[in-house]
Amino acid sequence: MATVSTLGYALLCVLHRGPLTGYDIVRRMRRPIGYYWTAQQSQIYPELARLSAAGLIEHEADSGPGPRQRKTHRLTTAGREALAEWLVRPAVVRPPRDETVLRTYALAMADPTAMREMYLAEAETYERQLADFTGQHAELAARGAGDPTHPEFGAYATLEFALLRYPSRIQWCRWLADRLAELASRNAKP
Amino acid sequence: MATVSTLGYALLCVLHRGPLTGYDIVRRMRRPIGYYWTAQQSQIYPELARLSAAGLIEHEADSGPGPRQRKTHRLTTAGREALAEWLVRPAVVRPPRDETVLRTYALAMADPTAMREMYLAEAETYERQLADFTGQHAELAARGAGDPTHPEFGAYATLEFALLRYPSRIQWCRWLADRLAELASRNAKP
DNA sequence: TTCGCCATGTAAGCGGTTACATGATTGG
DNA sequence: CCAATCATGTAACCGCTTACATGGCGAA
Structure with missing residues (x-):
């Protein structure tokens, strides 16, 4: 089973209240409104693909406005379980950089x-x-x-x-x- | 003129009170005692070489205990000036990751x-x-x-x-x- | 004699930033 | 007509972490 990076769990966190498109996730991760994590879109799209391959999220696609399909992502049961397990793991306190x-x-x-x-x-x-x-x-x-x-x-x-x-x-x-x-x-x- | 990374300035900061050997610097950067930055030795030694090449630090070598020479590094006048200039630059506030x-x-x-x-x-x-x-x-x-x-x-x-x-x-x-x-x-x- | 400390360095890999690329729709 | 927004993706680069490598000295 593939190990999930912190970025992966961050995306699972963002999805925990309901399905979102990739673009919605990008907007929410652009600046840390309240919760302390950020990510660029160049990180997010490949990570969504990895989470999908690991079976932690799934998506429905419809024809969006641009040249590509719009995908709406949601947690799978396995994704919810992986998130719940990660949330209570002893936290690795990384030294802050200021x-x-x-x-x-x-x-x-x-x-x-x-x-x-x-x-x-x-x-x-x-x-x-x-x-x-x-x-x-x-x-x-x-x-x-x-x-x-x-x-x-x-x-x-x-x-x-x-x-x-x-x-x-x-x-x-x-x-x-x-x-x-x-x-x-x-x-x-x- | 080569631009100096934040790590480079961190090393200049550690040297600001007087000369230290590379190993001394490694120990001080291992855990953030008070000031909020850390670095591994694999980062520190190459960075010391870069700072030296840029003329911001200089060193005296003596025959240390091990197979290699021990180097004692100190700031040059150019190094002190670069540090003084960086200290008062408007800070780039990076989003925290927690x-x-x-x-x-x-x-x-x-x-x-x-x-x-x-x-x-x-x-x-x-x-x-x-x-x-x-x-x-x-x-x-x-x-x-x-x-x-x-x-x-x-x-x-x-x-x-x-x-x-x-x-x-x-x-x-x-x-x-x-x-x-x-x-x-x-x-x-x- | 084995372990930890002093002391300097290299290599592989991952994660994050910046920039590039495409193209439709909506509003000024 | 131009700019911003929606929408998804790729490429190059840099910085940091983990691990490897060498070897002398002093203490348990």
Whole structure:
């Protein structure tokens, strides 16, 4: 039996609430709205073919608008079972890669004023994303997704995670900006 | 002029406080103690050669214990300049990849009791790491690294980030475990 | 004497990013 | 008429992981 990659399970996850066309999946994986994974279409189409060959998904084809057929994919029973088994496997915690935190390690080598601008710009980026997530979270909450029995509780819980994580990131960026402002003013008038 | 990869800048970062041998660098990049980047030795040695060819680092060789010479690498003036320039460049925010959050999106498909165990195990893993980081943070603070002018302030600031981030992650895991416990008990006695 | 550490390197393979390719429909 | 959207796919490249390879030294 062929082993399924994390990308494969990600696609099974996206399909867990019902059938979607390949293009629908591509749109949902383009930016991480709530759940933390992305994929490009060049990855998605071959992976759908692999999942299909492994019998985890199946599809109906109709004549779409373009030169090729449109395929609507859905989980098979085997797919649902494989997903359920993967969900509860002990998670392999991969070390995070964060370029900004890496930079911070060597911040003594940078110009404090320019580095401060960088942190402030990043804080603003994260604040915009947080506003977006807060809106989505509120929408889901209004639909009752805060209840664990609600079918969208999973999406709600991923947004809950973002709402915990982003404010602390923003707080950290601003804290560093303040420390760098101190440094710059001390350098200016010694 | 050859462009430098993020890995290349990571190595420049590790060298910013003074010369190190390749093996020293390998040890520091093996696990992310504080700053968020890792690399394997199979990546590091070729990258050191590239940085050397680009004139950003230089090395002295002596006869080490093994069959090959031991090289002690240090930043050149060009290397220090390249690092300083990179540090303040607007950061490219890559979408995070987090398998656990991905799983959460489809948690409705899993057995609640087994999924609960998974979150609790993860919370414990993160708690152990947090204890480690807290210890390192305290050591640095005792050495005065909390002051922005201290040469180790960069390392202190990355740990500060971990100390903000990990507790919220643990809190989220436990919150989900509680929701899944509710679900399991409701399923048991309907 | 066997195991772990110091110390440097190479090779194979997978996963992800960027770019290319085709073509119909809908809206400005 | 042009641009965006729907819709599916391929190709080249880069970065990362896993595994292999060599060999001296000190400790159990």
